[in-house]
Amino acid sequence: IAGITQAPTSQILAAGRRMTLRCTQDMRHNAMYWYRQDLGLGLRLIHYSNTAGTTGKGEVPDGYSVSRANTDDFPLTLASAVPSQTSVYFCASRVQLAKNIQYFGAGTRLSVL
Amino acid sequence: AQSVTQLDSQVPVFEEAPVELRCNYSSSVSVYLFWYVQYPNQGLQLLLKYLSGSTLVKGINGFEAEFNKSQTSFHLRKPSVHISDTAEYFCAVRGSDMRFGAGTRLTVKP
Incomplete structure (x- = not known):
């Protein structure tokens, strides 16, 4: 099934450690986004990429x-x-011509202790 | 940049009752408006969108929303909710970039 895959689904991490959250999409979307979701703050954009290489x-x-x-x-x-x-x-992707609709992955729950 | 305000953080309702989830936005440019739904432990799914044309837009699961430019609002409505509608709902606006509201937790009680 086409879509966005995020890994891991959850992770507990010690402070000071390095961590990479993975996001892969098979829809050939140009633009991709990373958001963090915090209670009472909704989703906030961390970084984005409008196309490969940028x-x-x-x-x-x-x-x-x-x-x-x-x-x-x-x-x-x-x-x-x-x-x-x-x-x-949450990782998301968007086709440039798809009227700005973003598609989201299932999310990664990260706890830093 | 745009901003989005969801006026209610939590909305409890009984099954089969009508519901309205309120969303106001501010922007200095023309915008596209969206409602997303997030079920527990899942990502966001697009519920409906306003891009242009008719100000009343219909989405999945019987939801609809009305774009009111003069009041800068995009409230989400459903005439009769089900238990399965229990979820977090996010209003989003795209102008120069995409901004999300803080979310409204809809809880449908039997």
Whole structure:
């Protein structure tokens, strides 16, 4: 079934450790996004990529990095995790011509202790 | 940039009752408007969208929303809810970028 796959589904991480959240889509969408979801704050954009080879900063980029080596993959890296990065992370993708509709993965629940 | 305000963080209703989830936005540019639904432990699914044309848009699962430009609102409605509608609902607006509201937790009681 076509869609967006995120891995892992959940993770407990010690503060200071490095972590990469994976996101893969098989819909050949141009644009991809990473959001974090926190209670009372909704979804906030961390980083985005409009096409392979390009990335940009969103609303809350500090402490995170991304890469877009190809169309399908958009990993999110926490170089040195901190407890404030405890959140649920969602990857999304969008076809440029699809009237701005974003499709979401199932999320990664990350706890930084 | 745009902003989105969902006026109710929680809405409890009884089964078969009508419901309205309120959303207001602000933007200096023309916008597209969306409602997404998130069931427990799942990602977001598109419920409906307003891009242009008729201000009353119908979505999946019997939901509809009305775009009111003068009041900058995009409230979501359903005439009769089911237990299975229990979920978190997010209003989103896309202008220069995409912004989401904080969410409204709809709880349908038997």
